[in-house]
Amino acid sequence: MINPFAPIGRGVLGVLAEIGRFTAFAARAAASCFAPPVFAGQLLRQCMAIGYYSLPVIGLTAVFIGAALALNIYVGGARFNAESFVPNIVVLGITRELGPVLAGLMLAGRVSAGIAAEIGTMRVTEQLDAMTTLSTDPFKFLIAPRVMAATITLPLLVVVADIIGVMGGYLVAVNSLDFNGATYLRNTFDFLENQDVILGLVKAAVFGFIIAAMGAYQGYNSSGGALGVGRATTNAVVGSIVLILALNYLITAFFVE
Amino acid sequence: MTAKLQLSGVKKKLRGRQVLDGVDLDVAAGRSLVIIGGSGQGKSVTLKCALGLMKPDAGQVLVDGADVTRMPQEIRARVMRKFGMLFQGGALFDSLSVWENIAFRLLYADNVKRADARERAIEAMRRVRLAPDFADVRPVELSGGMQKRAGLARAIIARPEILFFDEPTTGLDPITADAINDLIVEMVKELGCAAISITHDMASARKISDEIAMLHNGKIVWRGSTAALDASGNAMVAQFVAGRADGPIQAVV
Numbered sequence: 129m130i131n132p133f134a135p136i137g138r139g140v141l142g143v144l145a146e147i148g149r150f151t152a153f154a155a156r157a158a159a160s161c162f163a164p165p166v167f168a169g170q171l172l173r174q175c176m177a178i179g180y181y182s183l184p185v186i187g188l189t190a191v192f193i194g195a196a197l198a199l200n201i202y203v204g205g206a207r208f209n210a211e212s213f214v215p216n217i218v219v220l221g222i223t224r225e226l227g228p229v230l231a232g233l234m235l236a237g238r239v240s241a242g243i244a245a246e247i248g249t250m251r252v253t254e255q256l257d258a259m260t261t262l263s264t265d266p267f268k269f270l271i272a273p274r275v276m277a278a279t280i281t282l283p284l285l286v287v288v289a290d291i292i293g294v295m296g297g298y299l300v301a302v303n304s305l306d307f308n309g310a311t312y313l314r315n316t317f318d319f320l321e322n323q324d325v326i327l328g329l330v331k332a333a334v335f336g337f338i339i340a341a342m343g344a345y346q347g348y349n350s351s352g353g354a355l356g357v358g359r360a361t362t363n364a365v366v367g368s369i370v371l372i373l374a375l376n377y378l379i380t381a382f383f384v385e
Numbered sequence: 386m387t388a389k390l391q392l393s394g395v396k397k398k399l400r401g402r403q404v405l406d407g408v409d410l411d412v413a414a415g416r417s418l419v420i421i422g423g424s425g426q427g428k429s430v431t432l433k434c435a436l437g438l439m440k441p442d443a444g445q446v447l448v449d450g451a452d453v454t455r456m457p458q459e460i461r462a463r464v465m466r467k468f469g470m471l472f473q474g475g476a477l478f479d480s481l482s483v484w485e486n487i488a489f490r491l492l493y494a495d496n497v498k499r500a501d502a503r504e505r506a507i508e509a510m511r512r513v514r515l516a517p518d519f520a521d522v523r524p525v526e527l528s529g530g531m532q533k534r535a536g537l538a539r540a541i542i543a544r545p546e547i548l549f550f551d552e553p554t555t556g557l558d559p560i561t562a563d564a565i566n567d568l569i570v571e572m573v574k575e576l577g578c579a580a581i582s583i584t585h586d587m588a589s590a591r592k593i594s595d596e597i598a599m600l601h602n603g604k605i606v607w608r609g610s611t612a613a614l615d616a617s618g619n620a621m622v623a624q625f626v627a628g629r630a631d632g633p634i635q636a637v638v
């Protein structure tokens with residue numbers, strides 16, 4: 129007889145096993161960031177590729193989200209005469225939630241996919257094997273610089289996103305909602321607390337690590353030619369997005385308590 | 386004489402197929418062994434097991450008498466420094482220039498200064514008959530045969546004690562192929578390397594080998610000195626050397 133629950137059970141076990149494998153890989157990747165040798169040139173190059181070249185996409189995302197957020201809060205606030213809260217809620221929403229989450233999601237597309245494709249191609253063309261025979265550990269030469277660069281630069285990108293996002297809200301509020309510019313900024317900074325910014329930066333560092341580690345994990349374990357690399361890329365994006373959203377909730381809940 | 390490298394009883398199952406079914410091989414310093422055998426018989430897998438890139442299911446891989454399959458990672462990494470490998474597909478790093486590829490080990494594992502590493506890379510390029518003009522281009526801009534020679538230069542640059550060549554002359558014109566054969570002989574005779582090569586090119590096999598072994602169905606079915614190849618008395622070897630479609634080995638169509 130066919131047990132209708134068997135496929136569900138198998139699926140759950142499969143997901144748990146995958147989480148276990150990823151955790152072990154991520155732990156090894158993290159450990160290799162602290163063990164010598166450090167390839168400083170590679171780290172610098174990755175900071176540029178992951179951090180600096182993500183600035184345009186992060187900036188554009190932030191300005192539009194900040195602007196839309198201001199409009200929505202204005203409409204919602206107007207329902208109980210609380211329009212004046214726009215600056216407070218915009219800055220809170222951006223620093224605690226939207227800045228890190230949106231930056232994380234954008235980088236999941238840009239960076240996680242890129243890392244998976246690059247390392248995946250190196251796997252299927254035996255470049256990873258070749259590197260090992262040249263007495264160089266791919267974890268130290270390829271994976272550690274990417275993981276470090278993403279963990280360091282995503283918080284910096286989020287600071288930029290926070291500033292630009294608040295600016296987006298400010299522009300809309302001042303230009304089309306008749307707010308006074310000076311009052312808007314004063315309300316923003318008076319309301320903002322250190323812990324809001326810290327929560328956002330902690331999230332960003334965790335997301336940065338997840339994005340690079342997931343891309344590397346999928347690429348490192350890819351097989352089967354171009355098809356396999358394509359699958360690794362897709363899995364890296366989906367996997368890091370799911371993990372970012374789940375961890376976003378867990379980190380927020382932890383800080384709120 | 387003790388073997389530089391010895392494989393004994395190496396087994397490896399891949400995708401449910403017993404690719405290696407107890408392979409025994411050994412090669413001494415200053416000696417060159419060529420492995421012949423049909424396509425897909427596990428020649429490349431044998432090299433990967435010897436290098437530790439694949440973990441054998443059973444058996445031992447002894448380097449200077451020490452079993453590398455049961456070594457801790459750090460000690461194994463030190464033993465790996467004795468190896469140099471030319472991959473069948475070249476396996477050049479496409480994000481680096483040709484000279485950085487060739488000098489990779491000097492630059493990133495041996496901490497040689499960039500200027501010195503570059504000089505040695507260009508010297509290695511000359512030895513494999515690659516024009517130094519190509520030092521600064523990316524590997525994708527090289528032809529297939531040039532990529533192979535760049536891979537060869539990368540394998541020999543750090544003067545390893547044990548060299549593996551997976552089809553070193555495939556895709557090369559006969560003149561360059563012969564120069565590569567000479568280079569392999571020189572590495573073995575003058576530098577005292579132990580070499581294991583895979584080739585389908587029987588002329589090259591005769592030229593570069595002291596001994597020849599034939600791999601079939603996961604086992605070494607014949608092994609002997611190069612001079613004994615034509616009088617092997619083994620029907621499979623005779624068929625392979627003569628390149629006939631009819632015989633004990635059936636061509637897969």
Ligand SMILES: Nc1ncnc2c1ncn2[C@@H]1O[C@H](COP(=O)(O)OP(=O)(O)OP(=O)(O)O)[C@@H](O)[C@H]1O
Pocket residue numbers: 399400404422423424425426427428429430431473
């Ligand atoms: N990474 C791998 N994963 C699964 N199976 C593999 C892998 N590498 C090789 N195989 C299988 O092992 C067998 C032997 O492959 P191998 O590459 O060693 O052949 P070969 O003797 O080198 O052939 P050729 O002369 O064509 O290069 C093949 O059936 C191949 O499908």
Ligand SMILES: [Mg+2]
Pocket residue numbers: 428429430473551
């Ligand atoms: Mg092969």
